[in-house]
Amino acid sequence: MNAAAALSVEGLSVEFRTRSGIVRALENVSFSVDKGETIALVGESGSGKSVTAYAVMGILDPAGRVTAGRAMLGGLDLLAAKPSQLADVRGREIAMIFQNPRTALNPIRTVGRQIADVLIRHGNVPRREAPAQAIEMLRSVGITDPARRANAYPFEMSGGMCQRVMIAIALAAKPTLLIADEPTTGLDVTTQAVIMDLVGDLAGQMGMATIFITHDLALAGQRSARIVVMHAGHVVENAPTKELFAQPRHPYTAELIAATPDAAASLDALASIPGSLPDLRRADLPPCRYSERCPRKNALCAQPLPQPAPDARHVVACWNPLPGPTAGPRLVSAPTESAA
Amino acid sequence: MTVLLDVAEFSKLYPVGGVPGPLARLKRRFSGGPEKLPKVHAVDDVSFVVAKGETVGLVGESGCGKSTLVRALTRLIDASDGSVKLGTRELSLTPARLFASDPDRARIQMVFQDAGESVNPRFTGFDAIADPLRRLRKLRGNALRERVETVASQCGLPLQLLTRFPHQLSGGQRARVGIARAIAVEPDLLVLDEPTAALDVSVQVVILQLLQRLKKELGMSYLFVSHDLSVVRLICDRVLVMYLGKIVESGPAAEVFEHPLHPYTQALVAAVPRLHEDGSPPLRLSGEPRSPIDPDPNVCRFYGRCPRGTDACKTTMPALRRFGDRQVACHFAEEFLPQPGALS
Numbered sequence: 001m002n003a004a005a006a007l008s009v010e011g012l013s014v015e016f017r018t019r020s021g022i023v024r025a026l027e028n029v030s031f032s033v034d035k036g037e038t039i040a041l042v043g044e045s046g047s048g049k050s051v052t053a054y055a056v057m058g059i060l061d062p063a064g065r066v067t068a069g070r071a072m073l074g075g076l077d078l079l080a081a082k083p084s085q086l087a088d089v090r091g092r093e094i095a096m097i098f099q100n101p102r103t104a105l106n107p108i109r110t111v112g113r114q115i116a117d118v119l120i121r122h123g124n125v126p127r128r129e130a131p132a133q134a135i136e137m138l139r140s141v142g143i144t145d146p147a148r149r150a151n152a153y154p155f156e157m158s159g160g161m162c163q164r165v166m167i168a169i170a171l172a173a174k175p176t177l178l179i180a181d182e183p184t185t186g187l188d189v190t191t192q193a194v195i196m197d198l199v200g201d202l203a204g205q206m207g208m209a210t211i212f213i214t215h216d217l218a219l220a221g222q223r224s225a226r227i228v229v230m231h232a233g234h235v236v237e238n239a240p241t242k243e244l245f246a247q248p249r250h251p252y253t254a255e256l257i258a259a260t261p262d263a264a265a266s267l268d269a270l271a272s273i274p275g276s277l278p279d280l281r282r283a284d285l286p287p288c289r290y291s292e293r294c295p296r297k298n299a300l301c302a303q304p305l306p307q308p309a310p311d312a313r314h315v316v317a318c319w320n321p322l323p324g325p326t327a328g329p330r331l332v333s334a335p336t337e338s339a340a
Numbered sequence: 341m342t343v344l345l346d347v348a349e350f351s352k353l354y355p356v357g358g359v360p361g362p363l364a365r366l367k368r369r370f371s372g373g374p375e376k377l378p379k380v381h382a383v384d385d386v387s388f389v390v391a392k393g394e395t396v397g398l399v400g401e402s403g404c405g406k407s408t409l410v411r412a413l414t415r416l417i418d419a420s421d422g423s424v425k426l427g428t429r430e431l432s433l434t435p436a437r438l439f440a441s442d443p444d445r446a447r448i449q450m451v452f453q454d455a456g457e458s459v460n461p462r463f464t465g466f467d468a469i470a471d472p473l474r475r476l477r478k479l480r481g482n483a484l485r486e487r488v489e490t491v492a493s494q495c496g497l498p499l500q501l502l503t504r505f506p507h508q509l510s511g512g513q514r515a516r517v518g519i520a521r522a523i524a525v526e527p528d529l530l531v532l533d534e535p536t537a538a539l540d541v542s543v544q545v546v547i548l549q550l551l552q553r554l555k556k557e558l559g560m561s562y563l564f565v566s567h568d569l570s571v572v573r574l575i576c577d578r579v580l581v582m583y584l585g586k587i588v589e590s591g592p593a594a595e596v597f598e599h600p601l602h603p604y605t606q607a608l609v610a611a612v613p614r615l616h617e618d619g620s621p622p623l624r625l626s627g628e629p630r631s632p633i634d635p636d637p638n639v640c641r642f643y644g645r646c647p648r649g650t651d652a653c654k655t656t657m658p659a660l661r662r663f664g665d666r667q668v669a670c671h672f673a674e675e676f677l678p679q680p681g682a683l684s
Contacts (some may be wrong), residue, residue, distance in 0.1 A: 043509075044540040139559045144627070159402070160626065188401035188567055190625050193611035197624065215540060218613040245615060261570035267552055270574070273542035276510060295516045312592075 006209035007056070008032035010068035014055050021281040026053050028234045038203065038210040040220035043230035046277050049213045053179045057096055062191045073177065090124035095170035099182040101162035105154040111165045113152025115172055121175035137168040141198060160191035166200060174206055181213045196223055217260050221245055229253045232277050232289035238315040247328045249314065249321040251296050296320045342431030344561050345390040345529055350422035352408050353379040356633055364683040380632050382408040384585040390529065395555065395562040397576035397593060399569060399608070403629065405585040406565050407533065414450045414531050416438040426529065446476045449527035454538040456519030459506045465503040469521045476525050486523065495520040496550060523554060531563045536571060548575055569612045573597050581605050584632055585643040601668040601676045603646050636643070648672060
């Protein structure tokens with residue numbers, strides 16, 4: 001799509017075959033991330049954030065199948081690549097930080113060896129030098145006394161430490177793209193802030209593109225330049241962060257912002273989102289999967305969703321979006337006096 | 341203000357490395373004096389009160405002793421030291437094992453973190469809510485059914501969902517079952533352990549509003565445990581901040597979040613991501629918490645991670661001092677007071 005893109009996902013659709021029918025988990029998902037840019041994929045559980053990442057990494061569950069679309073990394077379509085090609089790209093070009101570091105790390109291998117494994121396989125580091133470099137990696141993610149910690153097993157470390165190790169593993173081969181899937185879920189806010197700083201700093205130093213997957217809109221806003229909002233397997237809005245918060249155009253984005261505790265001064269001021277995600281197994285899913293919950297639904301919504309212009313900066317998958325920056329009243333209030 | 345729950349000088353210590361068997365004890369006796377076992381100070385000398393109708397928030401990072409404190413208050417485990425008074429009844433004298441059949445059991449109830457995992461998967465919604473009523477209120481037959489249905493509708497749970505098992509319910513519906521089960525026996529104090537942590541924001545709002553409404557209708561007090569400060573700010577009247585087994589700061593929720601006095605609270609508040617950045621400089625904690633195993637009683641628990649950390653912090657444990665309606669355990673609390681000396 002565009003030459004500066006580190007990864008460009010175009011028209012990705014994914015299905016899962018289950019005993020109770022076919023779940024159409026993703027439909028026509030498109031977004032791209034530029035080199036050195038950080039974007040966030042945001043949505044509630046079941047919106048398809050993680051499935052998108054798994055599909056791109058080629059690690060979908062065996063029941064899942066990519067039915068359409070491309071994911072271009074440089075000149076390579078990841079979705080059509082051979083397993084051997086993918087194995088070379090993973091770790092070296094794209095790396096992933098998983099949710100819940102404790103279960104994602106190998107429990108019976110010391111963390112130093114786990115990092116060394118990646119260095120040997122993807123980093124062109126001679127076997128003999130790998131342990132020393134692994135210690136260096138541990139130091140760079142801010143682990144004190146790395147030489148001793150390299151010999152520790154994951155269960156001997158705190159959650160924050162394990163996440164640092166995951167980051168060290170992910171960044172060992174200096175990838176061009178990092179996918180971080182809820183990297184701080186289950187960590188304390190203070191640790192979360194430190195870990196997010198670390199990812200941000202290292203990504204900046206290496207000029208790495210980052211896709212940051214989260215359900216926390218406030219955290220996404222703080223850490224990314226662009227936010228892709230997903231709902232029930234669709235990208236509903238894709239916009240620069242500031243614009244998205246100041247002027248959300250998709251009704252779902254607006255509701256999501258209004259439901260996030262930070263925006264409200266009191267509990268009564270928080271709005272809930274009526275309805276729930278549609279059952280993605282249904283054969284009669286409407287073209288807009290939000291339309292059954294949507295307060296702005298009209299006759300147009302029964303048509304296929306509007307196709308965005310190929311180079312649009314602010315993409316809204318809606319026939320009746322909220323007014324843009326030039327017209328209409330602002331829907332979400334600006335920062336309240338909490339700034340004082 | 342009527343005090344409902346009065347916790348005084350409460351401590352809970354756990355021996356580390358397991359309790360020694362008889363042989364090990366014998367060996368130790370013959371190989372020189374009685375050595376003291378190392379102990380984890382999970383909760384260390386904590387005192388606070390919860391007034392009737394009040395919502396008190398309990399915040400702190402994992403491992404700070406929140407859950408231990410809550411389990412001891414709900415009488416699931418026994419305290420090592422200190423007293424817990426519910427109204428006029430001293431609870432710490434009754435062992436946890438016997439408290440299960442105590443008439444006061446119904447007065448403290450708990451809503452657990454993830455209803456999907458804390459509700460018996462083989463119980464339908466009805467059974468889950470009926471269970472405490474059968475055991476504690478001895479309700480049977482029609483009276484039981486009526487009570488379950490009343491509580492379910494109070495919690496906004498459609499009656500036709502009562503025949504479903506937890507895995508057939510959505511996250512929000514499961515949370516409602518968890519709440520209905522806890523309030524069924526009309527407790528005075530409801531302890532909520534991260535009730536919305538497993539929920540999406542849109543559902544979280546609904547559950548928080550439900551809790552707020554129930555509190556008004558039923559006149560309960562809440563002890564709300566959470567590490568999500570933006571939620572605590574919304575629902576709590578007063579907040580207690582814990583760090584490594586000790587309360588380091590307490591006060592009205594709005595004030596504590598506006599003007600945190602303890603450096604730990606300051607870091608905690610600064611770490612909360614906000615939708616609209618206010619441009620305040622980031623404050624980050626470095627390092628790991630100190631070991632909770634036999635901590636030095638003369639060193640501030642926060643020493644080492646504290647951006648302040650002077651020699652005084654290394655030699656004297658700061659006491660919890662009172663400033664108006666707030667309490668802070670820091671030698672330098674005065675520096676952060678809005679107007680020094682204005683509060684006594």
